[in-house]
Amino acid sequence: MKLSMNYREIEGKSAGFWILLGGLALVIALAGGATLYMEHEGHYVTGMNNQIVWGMPHVFAIFLIVAASGALNVASIGTVFGKPIYKPLGRLSGLLAIALLLGGLIVLVLDLGHPDRLIVAMTYYNFKSIFAWNIILYNGFLAVTVVYLWMMMERRMNRYYRPAGFVAFLWRLILTTGTGSIFGFLVARQAYDAAIMAPMFVIMSFSYGLAVFILVLMASYNWTRRPLGDAVLFRLKNLLGVYIAAVLYFVLVFNLTNLYATEHHGIERFILLDGGIYTALFWIVQIGLGSLLPLAMIYHPTLGKSRPAIATAAALVIIGAFAQLYVILIGGQAYPLEIFPGYEVSSAFFDGQVNSYSPSIWEITLGVGGIALALMIVTVAVRVLRFLPESLEDAAVDPHAKSA
Amino acid sequence: MSESSKLADAARRNFLAKAGVAAGAAAVAPGVFLSTSPAQARPADEPVSSAKRWGILVDTTKCASDCSACVSACENENGWGSSEPNSSAEQKAHWIRSVTIKNKATGFAKTLPMMCQHCETPPCVDVCPTGASFRRADGIVLVDKHICIGCRYCMMACPYKARSFVHEDLHDQKPWAPRGKGTVESCTLCDHRVDKGEIPACVEACSADNHNALIFGDLYDENSEISKALKAKDSVELRADLGLNTGVRYRGI
Numbered sequence: 311m312k313l314s315m316n317y318r319e320i321e322g323k324s325a326g327f328w329i330l331l332g333g334l335a336l337v338i339a340l341a342g343g344a345t346l347y348m349e350h351e352g353h354y355v356t357g358m359n360n361q362i363v364w365g366m367p368h369v370f371a372i373f374l375i376v377a378a379s380g381a382l383n384v385a386s387i388g389t390v391f392g393k394p395i396y397k398p399l400g401r402l403s404g405l406l407a408i409a410l411l412l413g414g415l416i417v418l419v420l421d422l423g424h425p426d427r428l429i430v431a432m433t434y435y436n437f438k439s440i441f442a443w444n445i446i447l448y449n450g451f452l453a454v455t456v457v458y459l460w461m462m463m464e465r466r467m468n469r470y471y472r473p474a475g476f477v478a479f480l481w482r483l484i485l486t487t488g489t490g491s492i493f494g495f496l497v498a499r500q501a502y503d504a505a506i507m508a509p510m511f512v513i514m515s516f517s518y519g520l521a522v523f524i525l526v527l528m529a530s531y532n533w534t535r536r537p538l539g540d541a542v543l544f545r546l547k548n549l550l551g552v553y554i555a556a557v558l559y560f561v562l563v564f565n566l567t568n569l570y571a572t573e574h575h576g577i578e579r580f581i582l583l584d585g586g587i588y589t590a591l592f593w594i595v596q597i598g599l600g601s602l603l604p605l606a607m608i609y610h611p612t613l614g615k616s617r618p619a620i621a622t623a624a625a626l627v628i629i630g631a632f633a634q635l636y637v638i639l640i641g642g643q644a645y646p647l648e649i650f651p652g653y654e655v656s657s658a659f660f661d662g663q664v665n666s667y668s669p670s671i672w673e674i675t676l677g678v679g680g681i682a683l684a685l686m687i688v689t690v691a692v693r694v695l696r697f698l699p700e701s702l703e704d705a706a707v708d709p710h711a712k713s714a
Numbered sequence: 715m716s717e718s719s720k721l722a723d724a725a726r727r728n729f730l731a732k733a734g735v736a737a738g739a740a741a742v743a744p745g746v747f748l749s750t751s752p753a754q755a756r757p758a759d760e761p762v763s764s765a766k767r768w769g770i771l772v773d774t775t776k777c778a779s780d781c782s783a784c785v786s787a788c789e790n791e792n793g794w795g796s797s798e799p800n801s802s803a804e805q806k807a808h809w810i811r812s813v814t815i816k817n818k819a820t821g822f823a824k825t826l827p828m829m830c831q832h833c834e835t836p837p838c839v840d841v842c843p844t845g846a847s848f849r850r851a852d853g854i855v856l857v858d859k860h861i862c863i864g865c866r867y868c869m870m871a872c873p874y875k876a877r878s879f880v881h882e883d884l885h886d887q888k889p890w891a892p893r894g895k896g897t898v899e900s901c902t903l904c905d906h907r908v909d910k911g912e913i914p915a916c917v918e919a920c921s922a923d924n925h926n927a928l929i930f931g932d933l934y935d936e937n938s939e940i941s942k943a944l945k946a947k948d949s950v951e952l953r954a955d956l957g958l959n960t961g962v963r964y965r966g967i
Contacts, residue, residue, distance in 0.1 A: 647875055
C-alpha cells in the first residue's frame with residue numbers, strides 16, 4: 311500500500327516560536343560582535359597562538375561540518391537504500407545538512423586571519439591542497455543537496471529524485487573523506503598522518519549527524535504538537551547505537567595501531583595516560599559519557615523506550631563528539647613536534663613543551679553562533695516551506711507497524 | 715604539472731609577490747631595488763632561476779651555547795621580535811630561534827638555530843589552499859602576503875614549527891619584509907639580500923662574531939663553499955624520514 315504523506319509548514323505563531331527565534335538571533339548577534347572584535351584587534355585576544363594554531367572555532371566548525379554530512383544520511387537511507395520508513399524524514403534531513411554546513415562554514419571563514427579575502431579563497435586554487443578541494447566539496451554539497459531537496463519536494467521532479475539521492479550520498483562520503491584527510495594528510499604531526507582518519511571521520515559523521523537529527527526531530531514534533539510515533543523514533547535510536555559502536559571501533563583500531571609502534575608511544579601516552587585535560591576528556595567525556603553511557607541507555611530494555619532517555623542519549627553523543635574533536639584537534643597540537651627524536655628540546659619558542667591553550671570567550675561565542683545560525687535556518691525554513699510531515703505516527707509511516 | 719609550467723608558475727608568483735613588495739617599498743624607500751648591486755646580483759627584470767638552489771649548512775659544533783647573534787640579526791633585518799606588544803609569548807612571531815637539545819641517553823647538550831628549512835617538497839606549500847605558500851625556483855620557500863587568507867594550515871603541516879601567524883596590527887615594517895596581521899610568515903632566507911648578491915643576515919652575523927657556524931650558498935654549484943663543505947664532511951637534514959630534501963642542513967647532530 312502506498313502511503314501519501316502530507317507535509318505542512320509549522321504554524322509559527324506561538325510565543326515559544328518567537329522566543330526561540332529571538333534567542334537564536336541574540337546568540338548570532340553576540341557571535342557577530344565577538345567576530346568583529348577578534349578581527350579588529352587580531353587573534354591576540356583569542357587563546358590561540360603560534361603553538362596551538364587551530365582552536366575552539368575549529369572544534370565547532372568541524373563538528374558542524376561533520377554533523378552536516380551525517381545529517382543527510384537519514385535521507386540517503388530512504389533514497390539510496392530504499393527504506394520506506396526513512397522517506398518522510400528526507401526533507402528535514404536535507405535541510406538540516408544544509409543548515410549545519412552553513413553554520414560550520416561561517417565559523418571557519420570568520421576565524422580566518424583574513425575573512426575579507428574570501429574571494430581569494432574562491433579564485434586561487436592549489437589543487438594539491440585538500441583544503442582547496444574541501445572548498446569545492448563544501449560548495450558542491452550545498453548545491454547537490456539543494457537539488458536533491460528540490461527533486462524531493464517538487465512533484466513534477468520526483469522521478470529524478472533517486473539519481474539525485476545517489477549523487478548526494480556519494481558526494482557526502484567524499485566530503486567527509488576530505489574533512490578527515492585534513493588531518494590524515496598532515497605528515498608532520500604524531501597525532502595525525504594516518505589513513506584511518508578519513509573513514510573514521512565518515513563514521514563519526516554518521517553518529518554526530520544522527521544525534522543532531524534525532525534531537526531536532528523530537529524538539530520540532532514536541533513543540534508543534536505533531537505526533538511522532540515510536541516506529542520512527544526507535545528505528546533512529548537503534549541506528550544511533552550502531553553508529554556509536556562503530557565510532558568506538560575506529561577509535562580502538564586507531565589507538566591500537568599507534569600503541570603497537572614505538573614511535574607513537576609518546577602521543578599515545580599523552581592522550582591516554584598523562585595528558586591532563588586531554589586524557590580526562592578522552593576517557594570520561596568521549597568514551598564514558600559520550601559513547602558507553604548513551605550506548606547502554608539506547609539498548610536498555612526500559613530506558614531505551616523512554617523519550618527523555620533517548621533525547622539525553624543523543625545529547626550525550628553530541629557532548630562526546632565535542633570532546634573527541636577537542637582531543638583530536640587541540641590535543642594533537644598540544645603534543646610537541648618530534649623534530650629531534652631522542653633529545654630533550656627547549657627554546658624560547660616552546661619547542662619540546664606541551665603547549666597550553668585556554669579558549670577565550672570570543673572564540674566560544676563565535677562557535678556557539680555557528681550552531682545558532684544552523685538552528686535559525688532550520689526554524690525559519692520549516693516555518694515557510696513544507697519540510698515536516700504533519701504526522702509521523704506509526705500508522706502514517708508504516709501500515710504494518712504494531713500500534714504501540 | 716610539468717617542470718616548465720611549474721617554473722612559469724613560480725616565476726609568475728614571484729613576480730606578483732615582488733610587484734606587491736615593490737609597490738609598497740616604492741612609497742617608503744624609493745630606489746631601494748634600483749641601488750647598485752654586487753656582481754652576482756640577479757637583475758630585477760629576470761625571473762628567479764632554477765639553476766641555483768640556495769641553502770645553509772649549520773655546523774652545530776661551532777655554535778656557542780650562549781650566542782644568539784643569528785637570531786638578533788634576523789630580528790633587526792626583518793623587523794620582528796619587538797613589534798607585537800599585545801601578543802603573549804606563545805603568540806609572538808619567531809622567524810629563527812635558538813634551540814637547545816640534550817641527548818636523553820648521554821646528557822650531551824648543544825645549541826643550534828632553527829628556521830624554515832626551505833624544503834624541496836615543502837608540506838606547507840602542498841597544503842596551502844590558495845597557493846600563497848610557495849617555493850621559488852631557486853628553492854626559497856615564501857608566503858605571498860597578498861593571497862594568504864590566514865587559515866594556518868601551513869603551520870599545522872610544517873614539521874619544523876618554522877612558521878608564525880601575526881596576531882595583531884603591526885607598524886613600521888621593513889619595506890623588504892612585508893608582514894601583516896592575519897597572515898603567516900617565516901624565514902625568507904633574506905631573499906631581498908640574496909637577490910642583490912648578498913648573504914642572509916644570520917649568516918653574516920655569525921661570521922662577524924667569528925663563529926662561522928653558518929655557510930650560505932648555491933647547493934647546485936659544485937665549487938660553492940657550501941657544496942664543498944657538504945661533500946667534505948657528514949651532515950644531516952632534520953626529519954630526514956619525511957624525505958623533504960631540505961635546503962638547510964646540520965652538521966654535528
